[in-house]
Amino acid sequence: MKIRFTLLAFLCGISLAFSQGHISLNENYTASQVIYPFHGINTIYGLDFTGEVTLNDDTSFVRIVLTDSYNNEYLIYEGYSLVVEALGTQYLTNVGQETFYLDEVHPFSIQITIHGAGLLLGSLSYRTYGNQNQDSLNRAYYNSVVEINVNTINARAAEKGLLWRAKVNPVASMTYSEKKQLFGGDNLPLLYGFEYYGGGIFEMPPYGEQSVFTDNLVSDFDWRDRHGSNDSTKGPSFPYYNSTGFGWIPPRTPYGQGLCGDCWAWATVFSAEAYLNLYTNKPWNINLSVAQVRNCSWQNYYLEHPPLPTNLNPCYNFPYHTSYTYAHEIFKNTGVIDENCYPYNLNEVTSECPTLLDPPCILQAFNQIKLANFHFIPNTVEPVVYKEALINTGPLKYNRYSMGHTMCIVGYHKIHEGTIYWNTTNPNSTLTVLAGDTLIGQTYWVLNRLTMITEARGLLSI
Numbered sequence: 001m002k003i004r005f006t007l008l009a010f011l012c013g014i015s016l017a018f019s020q021g022h023i024s025l026n027e028n029y030t031a032s033q034v035i036y037p038f039h040g041i042n043t044i045y046g047l048d049f050t051g052e053v054t055l056n057d058d059t060s061f062v063r064i065v066l067t068d069s070y071n072n073e074y075l076i077y078e079g080y081s082l083v084v085e086a087l088g089t090q091y092l093t094n095v096g097q098e099t100f101y102l103d104e105v106h107p108f109s110i111q112i113t114i115h116g117a118g119l120l121l122g123s124l125s126y127r128t129y130g131n132q133n134q135d136s137l138n139r140a141y142y143n144s145v146v147e148i149n150v151n152t153i154n155a156r157a158a159e160k161g162l163l164w165r166a167k168v169n170p171v172a173s174m175t176y177s178e179k180k181q182l183f184g185g186d187n188l189p190l191l192y193g194f195e196y197y198g199g200g201i202f203e204m205p206p207y208g209e210q211s212v213f214t215d216n217l218v219s220d221f222d223w224r225d226r227h228g229s230n231d232s233t234k235g236p237s238f239p240y241y242n243s244t245g246f247g248w249i250p251p252r253t254p255y256g257q258g259l260c261g262d263c264w265a266w267a268t269v270f271s272a273e274a275y276l277n278l279y280t281n282k283p284w285n286i287n288l289s290v291a292q293v294r295n296c297s298w299q300n301y302y303l304e305h306p307p308l309p310t311n312l313n314p315c316y317n318f319p320y321h322t323s324y325t326y327a328h329e330i331f332k333n334t335g336v337i338d339e340n341c342y343p344y345n346l347n348e349v350t351s352e353c354p355t356l357l358d359p360p361c362i363l364q365a366f367n368q369i370k371l372a373n374f375h376f377i378p379n380t381v382e383p384v385v386y387k388e389a390l391i392n393t394g395p396l397k398y399n400r401y402s403m404g405h406t407m408c409i410v411g412y413h414k415i416h417e418g419t420i421y422w423n424t425t426n427p428n429s430t431l432t433v434l435a436g437d438t439l440i441g442q443t444y445w446v447l448n449r450l451t452m453i454t455e456a457r458g459l460l461s462i
Contacts, residue, residue: 023124030118037124038107045104045130048096051122053079054089058160058205060117061190065176066099069106074098075176076110079117081205082156082193083149094125097145098175101138103130115190146172153193160207163431163439167198174259183404184261184320194403200431201415201444204402208438215384221391222411222446223248223274229283242283249274249395249410249448250285258346260315263406264323265294267397270408270448272331272371274395287339288369289354296334296353297326314351320404324397328374335368383443387412395448411446415439 021044023037053062064076075098084090094100107126112119131137146168153166166172171179172195179195180188192205224230224247227240234241244251250273257266269290277283298314301322309317330336342354377389379401386409390396396409413419417440419433433439 021126021128023126025121025123027121028118029112029114029121032111032113032115034109034111035121036109038109041107041126043104044102044107044126044128045134046096046102046127047074047076047099047105047107047124048094049076049121049124050093050095052089052091052118052120053077053084054118054120055079055081055084055087056116056118057081057087058207059115060087061113061115061192062117062119063111063113063190064119064121065111065113066105066107067109067111069108072105073111073177073180074102074105080190080192082153084152084156098138098142100141101130101134102127103134103138113190142175143173150196150198153196161434161437162200162203162207163433164200164202165198165431166193166196169196169198172196178259181259181261181316182257182263184316184318186320187404189402189404191403201439203439213383213443215387217384217387217391219414220412221387222413223278223390223395224410224446239282242277242285244283244285246448248277248283250277250283250287252287256346260294260346260349261318261320262290262294262315264320264397264399265290265297265327267406267408268324268327268331269293269336271395271397272336272369274408274410274448275371276369278394286369288336289339289342289344291344292337292342292354293327293330295351296330297323298351299353300326300329312351313349315349321401324399324406328371331369331371332373335370337368383412386445387443398445408448409445410448412443413446415442415444 021041023041025037027035047066049064054060055062058081061078061080063078066074066076068074077092077095077097079090081087112121150166150168150172157165171182174182174195176188180186183189194202194204226248228234228238229240229242229247231238231241232243236243240248242248242250249270252270252273257263269288273286273288276286295314298318301318302308311317337354375389375393377385377396379399386396386398390409390412397406398409399406415433415437417433417435417437420430
């Protein structure tokens with residue numbers, strides 16, 4: 001099937017009346033690569049492309065990114081099954097999701113990412129001058145793109161029977177470069193709409209093809225309600241009731257990693273804070289220093305792998321696949337101090353590794369928390385292994401390598417016919433599992449918080 005798709009400038013009430021240049025390419029691509037089409041072009045004030053994208057199935061993905069001479073990156077186009085009208089070939093005209101309006105950019109190359117798809121890059125059009133308000137035009141245009149994607153994702157999700165919905169949220173509104181920073185700065189994973197998550201059960205493609213595993217464990221388990229820890233009817237004298245948290249899970253202030261790629265530090269601290277409550281059988285609800293775990297792990301890594309990077313910001317330049325090892329060593333060898341000793345500050349990020357002698361740490365009731373050991377569970381095991389570990393040891397830190405994201409799992413649920421989930425896109429509506437749904441019998445994992453989304457607790461398919 002061939003669909004024509006045109007993203008016109010009237011989204012922002014602006015016509016296409018610009019002084020334009022044109023680059024004719026007419027090249028087909030079926031694999032990821034970098035091209036250099038900007039010979040003799042020094043400065044542009046806008047860029048869009050015309051061509052075709054062919055998506056073969058729900059796992060197909062195409063991304064086109066402009067890189068300038070200073071290594072800044074701008075998204076030209078991103079396509080997958082949930083943001084197009086239908087699978088097949090899409091005709092694209094004048095598409096520049098983040099590039100339609102640019103402010104004096106010096107183009108260098110175009111990165112093409114392709115997974116199970118095809119791209120015909122027909123031509124590029126670029127603007128040779130701009131207005132004084134290019135930045136505001138760019139933001140308004142991109143906001144329109146985000147709103148269109150939200151509406152399209154929700155329509156496609158409903159058609160496919162998916163039990164999640166999208167909405168405009170802070171992550172969806174981030175630029176491509178900002179999302180890259182959020183996910184560690186090296187590469188932005190193929191998210192298939194996860195950045196638009198608004199509520200329900202998120203599912204990665206291929207849809208409806210996950211295996212159903214059986215075991216003899218309880219069908220539902222959640223540390224947020226174990227032992228009546230969330231039951232306010234038991235009264236204030238009940239020792240397990242957590243009046244300010246979520247059952248055995250402490251509340252978190254401050255919360256949110258912003259643009260910092262330190263989800264691995266957040267998830268490690270989330271787990272440790274819950275362990276403290278569980279180990280002592282008391283809801284202490286202590287917040288530990290995420291910034292200490294991040295900074296000291298970053299410093300220890302570069303002590304072992306010199307030299308230091310040019311950018312000394314610990315939010316970046318830290319290999320994601322080794323981050324958990326260094327975070328665990330901080331808890332085992334040094335101990336982690338209270339959040340009040342070394343608070344998380346997105347407005348002023350340093351690489352300093354604090355010590356217990358720094359004020360006000362010496363005034364805290366809990367100077368440092370140590371964990372004797374950590375147990376690593378491979379991603380290749382069956383779900384029953386995760387369930388047993390979750391029940392026997394407490395919340396788990398989970399590394400989703402395909403997403404480049406780390407989360408804290410606090411429980412799980414088995415999906416049954418008639419199960420109802422909250423749809424945050426419309427709080428008055430629900431998403432219900434109907435008879436015959438392929439999700440019935442599958443396990444879905446409850447997250448403490450979706451650390452890349454500013455919504456509290458959701459459900460995610462693993």
